[in-house]
Amino acid sequence: MCVWFPKWPIQRLRNERPELRRAALVLFAGQSQRLLVTACSPKAERKGVRDGQPLAEAKALLRNANFLPADLVADREALRQLALESQHFSPLVGLEEGMPPESLLCDVTGCTHLWNGEAQFLQAVRAFWTDRGYQPQLALAGSVGVAWALAHAAKNTVVAAGDEAAALSGLPVALLRLPATVLERLESLGLRTIRDVMALPRETLASRFDLILPQRLNQALGFEPELFVPERLHEPLTIDHEWDVPLEDRLTLGHICRNMLQALLASSDYPGAGFQELEGELRTESGVVKLEVRLVRPSRDEGHLAQLVELQLERSTWSGGVVAMRWTVVRLGYLSNREHNWFAPEAESDASREVVALVDRLSSRLGEDGVLRAETLPDAQPEHAVQLNPWTQAGLARREEYALAPEQARCRPFRLLGVPQPIVVVTLDPEGTPICMTWQKAERRVIRYWGPERIATGWWRARDAQRDYYRTEWDDGTHAWIFRDLRGGRWFLHGFFE
Amino acid sequence: MPGWSKDSPRKERETVSELRKRLGLFSFQQDGLGTDSAESYDAFPGLGVRAGGIVEWLAAAPGAGAGVLALQVRSQPWFVDGVIALVDPSGECYAPALSGWGVRPGQVLFVRPTTRQETCWAIEECLRCSGVSATWAWIEERFSPRIHRRWQLAAEEGGGVGILFRPESARREPVWADLRVLVAPRPGGAGESRRARIDVLYRRGGMGGIAQVWEIDHAEGVVRLVPEVAHSAPAEREARA
Numbered sequence: 253m254c255v256w257f258p259k260w261p262i263q264r265l266r267n268e269r270p271e272l273r274r275a276a277l278v279l280f281a282g283q284s285q286r287l288l289v290t291a292c293s294p295k296a297e298r299k300g301v302r303d304g305q306p307l308a309e310a311k312a313l314l315r316n317a318n319f320l321p322a323d324l325v326a327d328r329e330a331l332r333q334l335a336l337e338s339q340h341f342s343p344l345v346g347l348e349e350g351m352p353p354e355s356l357l358c359d360v361t362g363c364t365h366l367w368n369g370e371a372q373f374l375q376a377v378r379a380f381w382t383d384r385g386y387q388p389q390l391a392l393a394g395s396v397g398v399a400w401a402l403a404h405a406a407k408n409t410v411v412a413a414g415d416e417a418a419a420l421s422g423l424p425v426a427l428l429r430l431p432a433t434v435l436e437r438l439e440s441l442g443l444r445t446i447r448d449v450m451a452l453p454r455e456t457l458a459s460r461f462d463l464i465l466p467q468r469l470n471q472a473l474g475f476e477p478e479l480f481v482p483e484r485l486h487e488p489l490t491i492d493h494e495w496d497v498p499l500e501d502r503l504t505l506g507h508i509c510r511n512m513l514q515a516l517l518a519s520s521d522y523p524g525a526g527f528q529e530l531e532g533e534l535r536t537e538s539g540v541v542k543l544e545v546r547l548v549r550p551s552r553d554e555g556h557l558a559q560l561v562e563l564q565l566e567r568s569t570w571s572g573g574v575v576a577m578r579w580t581v582v583r584l585g586y587l588s589n590r591e592h593n594w595f596a597p598e599a600e601s602d603a604s605r606e607v608v609a610l611v612d613r614l615s616s617r618l619g620e621d622g623v624l625r626a627e628t629l630p631d632a633q634p635e636h637a638v639q640l641n642p643w644t645q646a647g648l649a650r651r652e653e654y655a656l657a658p659e660q661a662r663c664r665p666f667r668l669l670g671v672p673q674p675i676v677v678v679t680l681d682p683e684g685t686p687i688c689m690t691w692q693k694a695e696r697r698v699i700r701y702w703g704p705e706r707i708a709t710g711w712w713r714a715r716d717a718q719r720d721y722y723r724t725e726w727d728d729g730t731h732a733w734i735f736r737d738l739r740g741g742r743w744f745l746h747g748f749f750e
Numbered sequence: 751m752p753g754w755s756k757d758s759p760r761k762e763r764e765t766v767s768e769l770r771k772r773l774g775l776f777s778f779q780q781d782g783l784g785t786d787s788a789e790s791y792d793a794f795p796g797l798g799v800r801a802g803g804i805v806e807w808l809a810a811a812p813g814a815g816a817g818v819l820a821l822q823v824r825s826q827p828w829f830v831d832g833v834i835a836l837v838d839p840s841g842e843c844y845a846p847a848l849s850g851w852g853v854r855p856g857q858v859l860f861v862r863p864t865t866r867q868e869t870c871w872a873i874e875e876c877l878r879c880s881g882v883s884a885t886w887a888w889i890e891e892r893f894s895p896r897i898h899r900r901w902q903l904a905a906e907e908g909g910g911v912g913i914l915f916r917p918e919s920a921r922r923e924p925v926w927a928d929l930r931v932l933v934a935p936r937p938g939g940a941g942e943s944r945r946a947r948i949d950v951l952y953r954r955g956g957m958g959g960i961a962q963v964w965e966i967d968h969a970e971g972v973v974r975l976v977p978e979v980a981h982s983a984p985a986e987r988e989a990r991a
Contacts, residue, residue, distance in 0.1 A: 606881030610875060623859060625856070626845035626855040627855070656849055662851070
């Protein structure tokens with residue numbers, strides 16, 4: 253059986269965030285200079301938005317739409333969760349091949365009689381997903397190829413054994429899951445339906461087109477088997493080690509950790525999976541010490557993981573000797589085949605790998621909040637105009653970067669004090685033109701100033717801001733950013749132009 | 751010396767420029783940000799640093815302009831696009847301001863150590879990483895020469911540039927950097943410009959003791975050297991003679 257979720261990224265997002273259901277939704281991806289539409293809702297399609305279109309064009313066509321970055325990893329993970337939920341109907345459920353997957357494949361052999369027949373079974377599966385807010389298209393057939401083709405042809409049907417050829421014959425040739433080059437060649441020869449292809453001598457297909465065409469045809473007709481990898485709920489990956497004599501030497505503990513990691517890696521031989529989050533527990537004579545290792549990107553590099561664990565050991569303190577240790581893999585992640593560059597798309601991937609390893613090391617030693625990435629937000633209040641997130645934060649997608657206009661950014665100080673410092677300012681008039689101020693018990697004469705820049709915002713927050721900002725030049729040449737709080741009339745120093 | 755004659759000053763300049771390029775010296779850009787031509791990155795005597803080196807910027811006062819001036823050491827294209835590690839124990843560096851001077855906040859790793867030991871370790875790690883093109887660090891505390899030597903070796907291994915911002919009080923400490931400059935704010939400047947005086951306190955290989963006044967133009971986003979005006983006294987003496 254094949255269960256297809258058309259426009260899966262859109263369905264996923266709308267199911268997770270119901271507020272996105274009202275307006276058109278457009279997802280995009282790509283590099284900062286060239287962002288392309290990867291998926292869009294039917295409402296957006298009606299306005300002329302198409303997959304592969306530049307984002308700027310889509311924005312011009314749609315004004316009141318939600319534009320969000322695509323997240324392939326989250327899409328795949330959510331579909332995997334659906335596969336696990338589908339085990340309600342069959343123990344063998346997997347994701348289709350190819351990126352990005354949008355369909356679930358289920359082996360329902362010996363399952364349908366529990367629902368009194370195949371048609372009822374299909375109906376039950378359909379009701380299961382529609383009740384959860386999804387819009388699937390399903391088909392049940394004797395081979396994966398036929399089920400996939402019929403599900404994608406929007407024919408919610410059951411194909412009896414032996415009727416595969418008849419069910420397929422009228423369908424477009426694209427539903428054989430062929431690469432674009434083969435489809436182009438078939439199109440140029442006027443072969444549009446599967447019937448047209450089946451009419452050709454089978455032995456000539458491989459030489460005239462590609463090996464994939466006879467293979468797909470044979471798979472669809474049940475002459476060749478087609479396999480898929482079923483999703484399984486993994487057992488927690490844990491390793492324990494105990495010893496009799498309490499150990500205090502950190503080098504020895506580091507060595508034990510390395511051996512344990514080696515064993516963990518050996519026992520978790522899932523294809524394409526790496527460790528992304530590990531939890532450690534040291535049982536000491538005085539209590540239990542918890543350790544946590546999080547990586548920016550999943551890794552199976554034993555040396556790198558061991559280094560991160562050693563940094564955690566360096567950072568942690570405990571009294572007495574250690575008598576037992578446990579390591580658990582809390583989160584596994586997919587090892588990407590293509591090197592994803594977090595910083596600059598053009599930069600060398602080696603350099604990117606080095607930086608990711610550096611972030612892992614710094615996060616292990618300084619903690620998650622010790623290594624941050626800045627995201628500029630369109631908020632007028634300086635304290636809220638930037639958000640700093642840990643690099644290792646899960647599900648942190650690369651967003652469309654917002655940046656202040658350069659001339660506006662140059663009116664902001666390099667050093668912004670965490671808390672504005674109260675200062676005494678002498679003004680020329682009640683409206684507040686600063687001429688002199690006292691800071692750190694010294695009097696500073698203001699020889700020039702630029703402003704005021706009025707910032708009145710944040711009424712939706714507990715305490716809104718109403719401020720007049722001035723860039724001031726003191727008599728010694730120092731440039732400072734000060735503001736007058738319009739509600740109380742008090743003055744504050746907020747930063748320095750370093 | 752062959753090839754060096756008084757009647758070919760242009761050739762001399764070209765030779766010096768070529769040697770400077772071979773040594774991999776960074777330089778202040780004189781025509782401002784946004785101009786990509788190689789000519790605009792004309793080396794300024796005495797203020798260069800090689801890749802794998804360390805520069806110390808001592809600030810005489812907060813708000814002197816050391817940050818903006820240090821950003822102008824951007825003559826290499828890889829530096830413009832590369833990753834910058836910003837070790838900021840105080841957590842006061844304001845990311846949105848960086849974009850005004852040509853640095854995308856997305857290319858910056860904000861590192862916030864909480865203890866002296868962590869600061870020292872984090873700087874060394876960032877300098878040693880070959881994927882980081884520049885490591886900026888604000889250091890208020892005094893570190894032993896051994897630590898400075900470790901940073902120096904780490905920078906050489908990593909191949910990036912270390913830019914350390916320190917208070918003026920550090921000028922009495924031994925120098926481990928390739929270049930140590932003191933930035934002091936100066937009042938004045940036209941329009942939205944402001945001025946800062948840079949004293950080269952030390953430069954490996956000589957050329958220390960140079961002082962220049964630079965103008966930072968907030969409206970245009972450029973930094974330019976204020977031309978020196980010849981002292982009037984010698985001319986007056988000559989006239990009297």
